[in-house]
Amino acid sequence: xxxxxxxxxxxxxxxPGRPRARAILGGLLALAVVAAGTAPAAAQDGASGEGxxxxxxxxxxxxxxAGDLKPYAPNKAEVWxxxxxxxxxxxxxxxxxxxxxxxxxxxxxxGAGYLSHVGSYETIDxxxxxxxxxxxxxxxxxxxxxxxxxxxxxxxxxxxxxxPQVNFFGVGNDSAQEGLSNYxxxxxxxAALLEVRPTRGVLVTxxxxxISQWDQFAGEGSSPSVDTLYGDLNGxxxxxxxxxxxxxxxxxxxxxxxxxxxxxxxxxxxxNYADRDDAYTFNQVDYEAIQHIPILRDAxxxxxxxxxxxxxxxxxxxxxxxxxxxxxxxxxxxxxxxxRFRDRHSLLMQAEWRVLVNSFIDAAIFFDAxxxxxxxxxxxxxxxxSDVGIGFRLHGPFSTPLRIELARGSExxxxxxxxxxxx
Amino acid sequence: xxxxxxxxxxxxxRAAAAAVVVAAVLAAAGHSPRTASPRFxxxxxxQREPEVADASSAAEWDIDLFYDLAYQLFVTxxxxxxxxxxGNINTxxxxxxxxxxxxxxxxxxxxxxxxxxxxxxxxxxxxxxxVLTREKSAGAAPGFTARDANGETWFVSFDAKANPRGxxxxxxxxxxxxxxxxxxxxxxxxxxxxxxxxxxxPAATKRRPSGERTPITRDDVRELxxxxxxxxxxxxxxxxxRMLPGRVIxxxxxxxxxxxxxxxxxxxEHRRELRALRVFGAWTNxxxxxxxxxxxxxxxHQGRSVVRHYLQDVGSTFGxxxxxxxxxxxGWEYIYxxxxxxxxxxxxxxxxxxxxxxxxxxxxxxxxxxxASFAPETWKxxxxxxxxxxxxxxxxxxxxxxxxxxxxxxxxxxxxxxxIGDPAQEKYLADTLILRRDKIGRAYLPKINxxxxxxxxxxxxLSFGNAAVQYRxxxxxxxxxxxxxxxDNATGAxxxxxQTTSTEPRMxxxxxxxxxxxxxxxxxLSARHPNHPSWERPVLxxxxxxxxGWTLVGLQRLPERQAGxxxx
Numbered sequence: 003x004x005x006x007x008x009x010x011x012x013x014x015x016x017x018p019g020r021p022r023a024r025a026i027l028g029g030l031l032a033l034a035v036v037a038a039g040t041a042p043a044a045a046q047d048g049a050s051g052e053g054x055x056x057x058x059x060x061x062x063x064x065x066x067x068a069g070d071l072k073p074y075a076p077n078k079a080e081v082w083x084x085x086x087x088x089x090x091x092x093x094x095x096x097x098x099x100x101x102x103x104x105x106x107x108x109x110x111x112x113g114a115g116y117l118s119h120v121g122s123y124e125t126i127d128x129x130x131x132x133x134x135x136x137x138x139x140x141x142x143x144x145x146x147x148x149x150x151x152x153x154x155x156x157x158x159x160x161x162x163x164x165x166p167q168v169n170f171f172g173v174g175n176d177s178a179q180e181g182l183s184n185y186x187x188x189x190x191x192x193a194a195l196l197e198v199r200p201t202r203g204v205l206v207t208x209x210x211x212x213i214s215q216w217d218q219f220a221g222e223g224s225s226p227s228v229d230t231l232y233g234d235l236n237g238x239x240x241x242x243x244x245x246x247x248x249x250x251x252x253x254x255x256x257x258x259x260x261x262x263x264x265x266x267x268x269x270x271x272x273x274n275y276a277d278r279d280d281a282y283t284f285n286q287v288d289y290e291a292i293q294h295i296p297i298l299r300d301a302x303x304x305x306x307x308x309x310x311x312x313x314x315x316x317x318x319x320x321x322x323x324x325x326x327x328x329x330x331x332x333x334x335x336x337x338x339x340x341x342r343f344r345d346r347h348s349l350l351m352q353a354e355w356r357v358l359v360n361s362f363i364d365a366a367i368f369f370d371a372x373x374x375x376x377x378x379x380x381x382x383x384x385x386x387x388s389d390v391g392i393g394f395r396l397h398g399p400f401s402t403p404l405r406i407e408l409a410r411g412s413e414x415x416x417x418x419x420x421x422x423x424x425x
Numbered sequence: 426x427x428x429x430x431x432x433x434x435x436x437x438x439r440a441a442a443a444a445v446v447v448a449a450v451l452a453a454a455g456h457s458p459r460t461a462s463p464r465f466x467x468x469x470x471x472q473r474e475p476e477v478a479d480a481s482s483a484a485e486w487d488i489d490l491f492y493d494l495a496y497q498l499f500v501t502x503x504x505x506x507x508x509x510x511x512g513n514i515n516t517x518x519x520x521x522x523x524x525x526x527x528x529x530x531x532x533x534x535x536x537x538x539x540x541x542x543x544x545x546x547x548x549x550x551x552x553x554x555x556v557l558t559r560e561k562s563a564g565a566a567p568g569f570t571a572r573d574a575n576g577e578t579w580f581v582s583f584d585a586k587a588n589p590r591g592x593x594x595x596x597x598x599x600x601x602x603x604x605x606x607x608x609x610x611x612x613x614x615x616x617x618x619x620x621x622x623x624x625x626x627p628a629a630t631k632r633r634p635s636g637e638r639t640p641i642t643r644d645d646v647r648e649l650x651x652x653x654x655x656x657x658x659x660x661x662x663x664x665x666x667r668m669l670p671g672r673v674i675x676x677x678x679x680x681x682x683x684x685x686x687x688x689x690x691x692x693x694e695h696r697r698e699l700r701a702l703r704v705f706g707a708w709t710n711x712x713x714x715x716x717x718x719x720x721x722x723x724x725x726h727q728g729r730s731v732v733r734h735y736l737q738d739v740g741s742t743f744g745x746x747x748x749x750x751x752x753x754x755x756g757w758e759y760i761y762x763x764x765x766x767x768x769x770x771x772x773x774x775x776x777x778x779x780x781x782x783x784x785x786x787x788x789x790x791x792x793x794x795x796x797a798s799f800a801p802e803t804w805k806x807x808x809x810x811x812x813x814x815x816x817x818x819x820x821x822x823x824x825x826x827x828x829x830x831x832x833x834x835x836x837x838x839x840x841x842x843x844x845i846g847d848p849a850q851e852k853y854l855a856d857t858l859i860l861r862r863d864k865i866g867r868a869y870l871p872k873i874n875x876x877x878x879x880x881x882x883x884x885x886x887l888s889f890g891n892a893a894v895q896y897r898x899x900x901x902x903x904x905x906x907x908x909x910x911x912x913d914n915a916t917g918a919x920x921x922x923x924q925t926t927s928t929e930p931r932m933x934x935x936x937x938x939x940x941x942x943x944x945x946x947x948x949x950l951s952a953r954h955p956n957h958p959s960w961e962r963p964v965l966x967x968x969x970x971x972x973x974g975w976t977l978v979g980l981q982r983l984p985e986r987q988a989g990x991x992x993x
Contacts, residue, residue, distance in 0.1 A: 056466040056516075057475045060690070068478035068687035074486040075684075083492040119635035152648060202651070299753040301781050302774050357774035360766045361752075365773065 237322025337389025337411025744792025
């Protein structure tokens with residue numbers, strides 16, 4: 003039946019902090035109810051209830067509420083959430099966290115950026131980060147995401163970074179774990195990268211140029227500085243200014259590089275590192291293939307990745323040790339320390355069995371295998387370093403803001419924290 | 426040793442003192458208390474909820490969708506049902522007409538033609554010319570707000586690229602289904618959208634990522650239409666929803682009341698028609714059941730303003746959403762659900778859920794919508810509402826009868842209005858709705874005492890129906906029993922008359938029924954069935970003597986507060 007419902011208190015508000023008054027009022031109310039109950043039956047027109055109506059009781063409630071209308075007032079939590087939304091989703095976000103370290107191996111990173119729009123879609127982001135191992139980075143990036151009829155994206159970046167204790171275990175696939183040393187570098191850089199999807203489909207082309215200077219210094223970590231263990235490294239101590247150009251052609255059918263459950267990426271990137279002093283000029287080619295295969299309606303995703311990096315010298319020039327392709331931790335050989343293996347060429351193969359736990363969390367077990375080699379011909383399946391691990395990822399539809407992975411390789415366990423997808 | 430004074434909170438002591446005072450007064454009065462008002466009023470059972478207060482001061486509010494979603498997922502989902510009887514039903518267990526709800530199917534015959542017309546009262550859009558006036562303000566479906574060739578404003582939405590005719594058919598069909606079920610609906614049409622005959626109002630703007638609003642450009646239109654499927658040699662297909670009359674004041678929540686609407690006095694979680702969306706939503710797979718898909722408008726009514734409540738967006742039905750097919754787990758799980766999260770985490774995904782093995786035929790216009798694995802009682806929207814949590818078995822029974830009122834022919838007729846254009850897909854959609862309808866009836870009609878529509882003739886013959894038997898979800902019970910009593914409407918006291926039993930849904934009243942006009946009798950009607958012990962819990966029925974006949978004034982299928990947990 004439509005019975006009187008006290009949707010919300012009407013009339014006088016309760017007296018806060020006056021429990022005794024409330025008790026007295028409650029007692030009086032109870033007396034009033036009792037008094038009503040003892041009223042003569044005739045007052046209610048005997049058995050029929052005529053004179054009073056159901057509609058009348060409801061109308062009385064409505065009239066009572068009409069005298070106590072209030073505008074909707076969102077609670078504190080809703081106000082807070084709305085503010086966050088306005089910050090992040092409506093173009094008003096200026097300050098934002100930034101967890102990108104100056105260089106791999108920096109450890110836990112704290113950072114922030116200030117992003118402002120300079121057009122309807124164009125942004126400038128000024129950001130900086132710091133790690134407890136004293137890695138520093140500050141940079142500014144301009145992004146124009148909708149060029150050439152929404153086919154092109156331009157990024158222009160300028161900044162400076164310092165990494166005081168980058169791992170170096172020596173060159174070669176059989177370098178010893180005990181050979182750990184470290185080095186530091188400072189680097190100012192300026193870069194531009196234009197990415198174009200000619201058909202707004204899967205074909206991706208990009209081209210970019212970067213000018214930067216590598217200024218080395220002795221490592222600051224607990225391990226010895228690289229110059230004390232490895233005195234004859236190519237480029238050791240050199241201050242090299244590079245004009246680095248690159249071009250990529252790829253087929254990318256993923257919804258996003260940062261989170262995908264289906265689709266793939268097949269691309270080739272050619273790099274040219276031109277030393278202004280013509281001592282360390284070299285070329286590098288990266289071949290990469292990624293495929294995500296959903297299984298049983300996304301209950302699982304089998305994700306596969308293969309990557310080959312090869313470097314080619316020009317004449318008798320050398321590839322500096324700090325730009326040799328490397329494997330270890332991050333999103334490569336996750337059971338090993340950062341940049342555990344380095345050499346002229348590298349091979350990496352990865353497989354992940356990803357579990358869709360819910361709309362925001364994925365778990366994964368993974369297997370990584372890879373090697374580095376001095377000759378391209380040695381990039382075979384012999385002497386591979388491998389690891390297995392388990393990971394948990396917090397993700398959105400197109401991003402992976404947090405990745406935590408524990409992997410075990412032949413040298414023990416390694417814990418990886420990432421602010422991006424593994425691949 | 427603890428004493429009451431030492432261990433009881435002050436408020437408890439005061440309450441106890443007040444109770445003592447009340448008890449003393451009652452004792453002094455010398456008789457037991459009686460009801461302050463009669464059980465039945467002269468206008469019972471109410472056919473329409475009154476709305477006497479002026480709601481012109483109701484102001485627009487903006488329910489934050491993200492907050493609402495988070496609250497439903499992490500707060501509402503953890504609440505236990507209170508088993509409170511619905512607060513807006515009349516004395517015969519029905520929902521009166523109101524600004525929320527209008528009794529249609531199940532309350533009166535609906536013809537196929539009427540159902541196919543649904544909420545539509547005006548002409549279709551004049552689609553030979555469109556003027557875009559702004560970006561679409563609601564919903565995730567790609568679309569615009571636009572004026573047609575006659576200058577009327579419409580909300581124009583399109584299909585997802587992978588699901589031609591899916592979203593547009595779903596919204597057109599669903600608005601008619603939900604209209605028939607009783608809800609206020611937007612008038613939707615399948616229409617055409619020719620890009621070459623479309624202009625942009627110079628004042629039309631779009632909100633950019635920077636937050637600024639700038640004029641809509643041709644490229645904005647192109648960008649949106651790139652997401653839309655195209656059929657060779659034909660204009661784009663769209664769905665057009667007529668702008669609602671009145672002043673828009675935002676959506677409604679599925680709990681509490683609007684503080685600025687004086688006529689909104691029943692908490693929404695206790696409105697039966699909102700609880701019933703758990704059943705109607707399961708039938709149609711209305712997974713996006715959120716405040717953001719509702720709309721309140723202030724409209725003139727009998728010389729004052731009232732708030733009219735709409736289920737504005739029922740386009741997330743069946744198996745296709747605005748962006749493409751529903752997620753695999755839609756209809757099976759909340760977006761976040763602790764239990765399934767834990768299970769999949771602990772079993773590394775090998776603890777399979779039903780949605781992972783359900784069979785979905787390849788019907789792009791229908792999407793992921795099936796009936797074979799469908800389980801009405803475990804169906805879930807993307808996020809729960811408090812009304813969904815609060816639904817009781819009597820609410821579900823009421824809703825299931827309305828679902829069952831859709832005959833096969835009616836279902837096929839309403840599906841045809843979606844103009845899917847593929848007989849196989851239309852047939853599959855209709856067949857699936859029929860299969861799900863029957864599963865709903867089978868789940869909810871036999872679950873509690875299914876005696877319905879009792880009639881007491883002037884000659885003393887009592888007849889009634891059995892909803893579970895009517896639809897063959899259960900064989901007839903071995904017997905029906907009626908316990909008869911005089912009923913004092915003023916005090917609620919009953920005086921036994923006798924008991925009658927029959928194997929048929931009819932029986933003769935015992936001698937001794939009152940004959941005075943305005944007198945009442947109370948019946949407890951129950952049924953005995955070996956497979957359905959719940960049928961033995963009687964339905965409480967009241968008749969009032971009107972002249973020479975009897976009028977049904979009361980029917981209560983379950984108590985006001987049912988002990989224990991009901992539908993989950």
